[in-house]
Amino acid sequence: MKIYFSGSIRGGQQDTNLYAELIQELKQYGTVLTEHIGSKTIDTTISDKEIHDRDVKWVKESDIVIAEVTVPSLGVGYEIGRAIDMNKPIICLYRVLNGKTTSAMIRGCSDLQCFEYSNVAEAKEILKKQLKTT
Numbered sequence: 853m854k855i856y857f858s859g860s861i862r863g864g865q866q867d868t869n870l871y872a873e874l875i876q877e878l879k880q881y882g883t884v885l886t887e888h889i890g891s892k893t894i895d896t897t898i899s900d901k902e903i904h905d906r907d908v909k910w911v912k913e914s915d916i917v918i919a920e921v922t923v924p925s926l927g928v929g930y931e932i933g934r935a936i937d938m939n940k941p942i943i944c945l946y947r948v949l950n951g952k953t954t955s956a957m958i959r960g961c962s963d964l965q966c967f968e969y970s971n972v973a974e975a976k977e978i979l980k981k982q983l984k985t986t
């Protein structure tokens with residue numbers, strides 16, 4: 853199974869270590885196409901167009917998209933929208949921080965599965981349950 857993991861980069865990298873942990877967990881279920889999202893080092897050798905075209909190609913290739921959407925990110929929202937158009941199964945994970953929840957355009961979308969969690973162990977449990985049945 854090819855997994856497209858989506859998480860904020862330019863939207864803010866405060867959750868990068870959490871993404872790395874989730875990516876590590878996801879590797880037991882398949883190949884994660886986007887391991888770089890779990891690293892704070894941003895690749896400056898490729899252009900924005902190259903990033904965009906590569907990532908859309910990876911979304912197309914993927915069997916499932918898993919997005920951590922706690923940190924609002926234009927890129928993550930865009931990838932989710934493109935994945936919906938491609939009829940991909942999509943799982944969104946988010947935490948409620950300081951009473952702020954995620955966008956209604958994500959939580960209210962019936963084309964994806966959205967789960968709230970509060971710690972990594974809970975996120976791993978959700979992934980285990982969902983990926984066994986996907």
Ligand SMILES: O=c1[nH]c(=O)n([C@H]2C[C@H](O)[C@@H](COP(=O)(O)O)O2)cc1CO
Nearest residue numbers: 858859860861862863903925926927928
């Ligand atoms: O350098 C990058 N590499 C990359 O793969 N992306 C993709 C993957 C992420 O899921 C998403 C993050 O978007 P943003 O940078 O707008 O937060 O976009 C985004 C950037 C920078 O926008």
